[in-house]
Amino acid sequence: MTHRDRPPGERAGGAAEVPGHVAEAAERALGAAVSLWNRAGQQLPASLSPIQLQTIEIIARNDGINLGGLAAELDAIPSSASRLCDRMEAAGLIVRESAPADRREVVLRLSDEGLRLFTELSRRRQEAVARVLAEMTPGSRRRLIDALAEFGRLCEEPDVPGSRSLDSRSA
Amino acid sequence: MTHRDRPPGERAGGAAEVPGHVAEAAERALGAAVSLWNRAGQQLPASLSPIQLQTIEIIARNDGINLGGLAAELDAIPSSASRLCDRMEAAGLIVRESAPADRREVVLRLSDEGLRLFTELSRRRQEAVARVLAEMTPGSRRRLIDALAEFGRLCEEPDVPGSRSLDSRSA
DNA sequence: TATTGTTATACTCTATAACTATA
DNA sequence: TATAGTTATAGAGTATAACAATA
Numbered sequence: 504m505t506h507r508d509r510p511p512g513e514r515a516g517g518a519a520e521v522p523g524h525v526a527e528a529a530e531r532a533l534g535a536a537v538s539l540w541n542r543a544g545q546q547l548p549a550s551l552s553p554i555q556l557q558t559i560e561i562i563a564r565n566d567g568i569n570l571g572g573l574a575a576e577l578d579a580i581p582s583s584a585s586r587l588c589d590r591m592e593a594a595g596l597i598v599r600e601s602a603p604a605d606r607r608e609v610v611l612r613l614s615d616e617g618l619r620l621f622t623e624l625s626r627r628r629q630e631a632v633a634r635v636l637a638e639m640t641p642g643s644r645r646r647l648i649d650a651l652a653e654f655g656r657l658c659e660e661p662d663v664p665g666s667r668s669l670d671s672r673s674a
Numbered sequence: 675m676t677h678r679d680r681p682p683g684e685r686a687g688g689a690a691e692v693p694g695h696v697a698e699a700a701e702r703a704l705g706a707a708v709s710l711w712n713r714a715g716q717q718l719p720a721s722l723s724p725i726q727l728q729t730i731e732i733i734a735r736n737d738g739i740n741l742g743g744l745a746a747e748l749d750a751i752p753s754s755a756s757r758l759c760d761r762m763e764a765a766g767l768i769v770r771e772s773a774p775a776d777r778r779e780v781v782l783r784l785s786d787e788g789l790r791l792f793t794e795l796s797r798r799r800q801e802a803v804a805r806v807l808a809e810m811t812p813g814s815r816r817r818l819i820d821a822l823a824e825f826g827r828l829c830e831e832p833d834v835p836g837s838r839s840l841d842s843r844s845a
Numbered sequence: 846t847a848t849t850g851t852t853a854t855a856c857t858c859t860a861t862a863a864c865t866a867t868a
Numbered sequence: 869t870a871t872a873g874t875t876a877t878a879g880a881g882t883a884t885a886a887c888a889a890t891a
Contacts, residue, residue, distance in 0.1 A: 521807045525819055526800035529807065532819075532826030533707055533799075539829045540708050545749065552882095553724070554858065570873060578716065583859045585874060590857070607867045607872040628704075629697035635828045636692045636700065639821075647821030648696055648703075650814050655703025657806045658710045723859095725881065741850060754882045756851060761880070778849040778890045 539635065543628040549620055555591055556624065562597060562611050563621040569608045596620065710806065714799040720791055726762055727795065733768060733782050734792040740779045767791070 544556045551559070554577070561576045562568060568576070574584035588611065591597045596617040602608035613621065636644050715727045722730070725748070732747045733739060739747070745755035759782065762768045767788040773779035784792060807815050 521804040521815070523800070525807065525815075526804040528819055528823055529803045530796065530800045532822040533711055533803065535826040535829035536704055536822075537708050537711050540704055552857070571871090579858095580860065581873060582861080582875085587858070589874095602872095605868075605872080609873065625701065629694070629701045632700045632704065633692040633697040635825060636696065638828045638831075639824060643821050643824055644692070644696075646817045647825055648699055650810075650818030650821060651703040651707075652699055653810060653814055654806060654818055655706040657809045658703075658706035660809075723880075742848090750881090751883065752850060753852085753884080758881070760851095773849095776849080776891070780850065 539631055540628060543631045544624055546627065547620065547624060551596075551620070554587060555596070558587060558591060559596065559613065559617055559621050559624070562613050563618070566612060567610045569602065569610060573611060591617075710802055711799060714802045715795055717798065718791065718795060722767075722791070725758065726767065729758060729762060730767065730784065730788055730792050730795070733784050734789070737783060738781045740773065740781060744782060762788075 541553075544551075544553065547556075557577065558573065561573055565572065565576070570584055570588065571581055573588070574581045577584060577587075579587075588597060588599060588609075592599055595614055598612050598614050600610045600612065602610045636647075639647065712724075715722075715724065718727075728748065729744065732744055736743065736747070741755055741759065742752055744759070745752045748755060748758075750758075759768060759770060759780075763770055766785055769783050769785050771781045771783065773781045807818075810818065
């Protein structure tokens with residue numbers, strides 16, 4: 504599906520093939536979508552900070568992740584992640600366990616309350632997106648979903664510049 | 675997984691018309707896009723915090739906004755916004771002026787440095803999006819841009835539930 | 846008096862550096 | 869010694885409440 508018949512040596516990863524006004528339109532539309540996305544989290548009844556919300560998502564998708572792994576996912580240092588876990592454990596959102604294999608490590612899991620919040624967050628995001636999708640014609644909606652799915656897959660590909668694996672803390 | 679084919683021409687009006695698996699796919703794809711979007715800001719050479727980045731965007735798009743307006747856009751209270759402006763003014767990113775019409779008000783503008791950062795942020799976001807778009811086939815890309823533009827417009831419409839005008843501070 | 850913004854205080858979030866425990 | 873995590877300290881970000889200036 505990944506249509507890449509360009510010679511590997513060509514410049515800028517092929518971004519030059521996309522006209523400026525197209526990138527600008529995409530930026531504007533994505534900006535509105537990002538706002539919609541973020542509001543779904545802000546409107547949760549529990550009123551978690553963005554970083555606590557992000558932490559819940561990371562642990563939900565990486566059950567049993569250790570503290571260093573969480574810090575890496577947050578793009579933060581272990582000390583910050585540790586303090587964050589202090590507060591989230593005290594708030595009853597996560598649990599810290601000692602890893603059986605290596606007792607230096609800490610295994611992180613969601614508490615029942617944390618899992619409930621994650622489920623609710625996902626539900627609200629889907630609902631917010633669905634409300635907008637419902638305003639579109641079925642044809643537009645179908646084209647958006649299909650194209651967006653491809654776009655999302657490409658965003659997750661590690662070989663896309665600016666995707667992951669960058670140490671932005673040293674910037 | 676019942677694929678509901680609705681008769682075309684029927685008025686779209688409720689989120690219930692969008693099947694759950696469609697909303698789920700959209701959530702997943704948008705999540706990846708949101709990550710791409712956020713990384714563009716994190717990788718700026720200046721290393722601003724998300725809230726400072728957001729403040730720069732708000733002032734850039736609302737030149738001369740007053741402090742209360744900024745606070746509302748940030749979904750924060752004036753006191754928090756005032757402290758934020760203290761630091762950003764000290765960092766040379768924004769300037770505070772007294773409003774000529776009403777001397778109680780404070781008019782906020784970007785400094786040259788703040789404007790430069792905003793331009794760079796926008797450039798990097800467009801570049802990140804363009805790099806992914808360049809990986810798509812021209813047809814998919816076209817369909818995505820067209821459908822995404824419509825989606826973006828609908829996200830910005832005030833009558834879409836969960837759009838704006840919500841006082842999430844009281845939640 | 847009502848509105849706009851700032852200051853006092855306290856808590857969360859984050860990084861640097863020093864530390865403890867385990868390997 | 870090297871690794872995983874915590875604690876000490878300090879500064880940024882935020883809210884509540886009290887305050888000052890202007891309308």
